[in-house]
Amino acid sequence: xxxxxxxxxxxxxxxxxxxxxxxxxxxxxxxxxxxxxxxxxxxxxxxxxxxxxxxxxxxxxxxxxxxxxxxxxxxxxxxxxxxxxxxxxxxxxxxxxxxxxxxxxxxxxxxxxxxxxxxxxxxxxxxxxxxxxxxxxxxxxxxxxxxxxxxxxxxxxxxxxxxxxxxxxxxxxxxxxxxxxxxxxxxxxxxxxxxxxxxxxxxxxxxxxxxxxxxxxxxxxxxxxxxxxxxxxx
Numbered sequence: 005x006x007x008x009x010x011x012x013x014x015x016x017x018x019x020x021x022x023x024x025x026x027x028x029x030x031x032x033x034x035x036x037x038x039x040x041x042x043x044x045x046x047x048x049x050x051x052x053x054x055x056x057x058x059x060x061x062x063x064x065x066x067x068x069x070x071x072x073x074x075x076x077x078x079x080x081x082x083x084x085x086x087x088x089x090x091x092x093x094x095x096x097x098x099x100x101x102x103x104x105x106x107x108x109x110x111x112x113x114x115x116x117x118x119x120x121x122x123x124x125x126x127x128x129x130x131x132x133x134x135x136x137x138x139x140x141x142x143x144x145x146x147x148x149x150x151x152x153x154x155x156x157x158x159x160x161x162x163x164x165x166x167x168x169x170x171x172x173x174x175x176x177x178x179x180x181x182x183x184x185x186x187x188x189x190x191x192x193x194x195x196x197x198x199x200x201x202x203x204x205x206x207x208x209x210x211x212x213x214x215x216x217x218x219x220x221x222x223x224x225x226x227x228x229x230x231x232x233x234x235x236x237x238x
Contacts, residue, residue: 019195022211026191029088029215033095034222040099045106054100061101068097072216079213084205087212094216098223105230113235120233121226128181129218132188139186146186149179169231176228184221191217 044050054061071094079087105114132139153176160168191214198207 015196018198018200019192022195022198022207022214023191025208025211026214026218029091029211030218030222033091033215033219036092036095037099037102037223040096041103042106044100044103050100051103051107055104064097064101068094068101071097072220075213075216079209080206082209084208084212087209091212091216095219102223105227105234108236109230109234110237113233114230117230117233118226121222121229124177124181124229125184125222125225128184129188132185133192135185135189139189142182142186146179146182149175150183153179173228173231177225177232180221180225180228184218184225187214187217187221 044054054064071090075087075090075094082090153172156168156172160172194210194214198210
């Protein structure tokens, strides 16, 4: 039936375009974060401004949290250009606060862990895309795991236990690998549910939200792996 084949091809084209847009924006965000982090780490005046004053550092962290919350809650009510700008602003702020990794870990180990993270992320994302298993049931479990990681990390700020930090890192890798697969499957479902003729601005905002979700999965997976495999400069 040519009509069915043509319709399927149209749907597939739409899905591919949406997913490509998501990954393009995610990649741009990661690239911006990495470049800014590297630049800041090699600029003593900026390092002193960010880490020499706790108020500045915590203001940046709070700013990031506000941006993420605003994007997640109000993206559909924003202009597409505003959503895009806020996502890139968040990626830039994240670069400022993540510059510390270049001060703590060697450049070689950062590069090695980045490639390990990229390979792991792609594998998990590919699984989420092609699996016929419904991963919805994992969502609640993974969210509980994420909350547990946050609580344990906060407690360990006071305990300062290397053992607890390492356990949290291993659990974190499992949680964010699972979230990557889960979020990818959600994005696939979102793309398939888009009706024909959907406004381009709406599609862009959906892609930005998807990019933010996968960006967060990647960054957190990278940080967990860096704790495990990263080589200290000391």
